[in-house]
Amino acid sequence: xxxAESNRSRRTVPRRAHNGEVGACPxxxxxxxxxxxxxxxxxxxxxxxxxxxxxxxxxHLPETFGREHAWAQMAGFxxxxxxxxxxxxxxxxxxxxxxxxxxxxxRPERDDWPGVDVGWTLHPDSWGLGYATExxxxxxxxxxxxxxxxxxxxxxLPDNKRSQSVAGRLGFTLLEERVLAFYPDAPHGIWFLDR
Numbered sequence: 001x002x003x004a005e006s007n008r009s010r011r012t013v014p015r016r017a018h019n020g021e022v023g024a025c026p027x028x029x030x031x032x033x034x035x036x037x038x039x040x041x042x043x044x045x046x047x048x049x050x051x052x053x054x055x056x057x058x059x060h061l062p063e064t065f066g067r068e069h070a071w072a073q074m075a076g077f078x079x080x081x082x083x084x085x086x087x088x089x090x091x092x093x094x095x096x097x098x099x100x101x102x103x104x105x106x107r108p109e110r111d112d113w114p115g116v117d118v119g120w121t122l123h124p125d126s127w128g129l130g131y132a133t134e135x136x137x138x139x140x141x142x143x144x145x146x147x148x149x150x151x152x153x154x155x156x157l158p159d160n161k162r163s164q165s166v167a168g169r170l171g172f173t174l175l176e177e178r179v180l181a182f183y184p185d186a187p188h189g190i191w192f193l194d195r
């Protein structure tokens with residue numbers, strides 16, 4: 001396990017600034033998925049993912065979280081792509097065109113966040129199909145190759161064994177558990193992967 005000193009010496013922010021050009025979200029593909037920008041007409045499908053009891057629990061979404069909040073999240077993902085060159089992709093099955101969730105890179109403006117985070121959220125109907133691993137693998141490659149960081153993170157609740165398994169398949173290792181200001185009621189496992 002790396003020491004706190006070696007953790008500080010690793011690059012966890014991009015080497016180069018994003019140029020902010022319009023349409024900054026790249027469209028990528030895997031064997032079975034298209035990773036694309038969110039569109040306005042995704043809001044119902046995206047809210048359908050977030051509104052499942054399983055996803056609400058893992059994301060700590062309050063009962064008051066509604067369709068308008070899902071839309072605001074989508075707008076935030078697009079904004080992050082424009083401003084930082086990182087963000088979440090909408091995940092679409094190639095074969096059916098069905099929206100199955102989101103995955104990507106997250107770099108919030110918070111002092112307690114460890115760095116560029118790789119994450120995924122899929123509809124429970126798509127759990128166990130390997131989509132999170134497939135999209136996560138593509139996001140990791142993009143993070144190292146295009147965002148140009150030396151270390152990526154994934155913040156996962158200790159009870160979320162499915163996401164921990166995905167992180168393990170992607171090569172991430174648990175660094176520590178700690179409370180993040182955005183989620184004060186639940187410590188998160190901070191997983192890392194070096195280039």
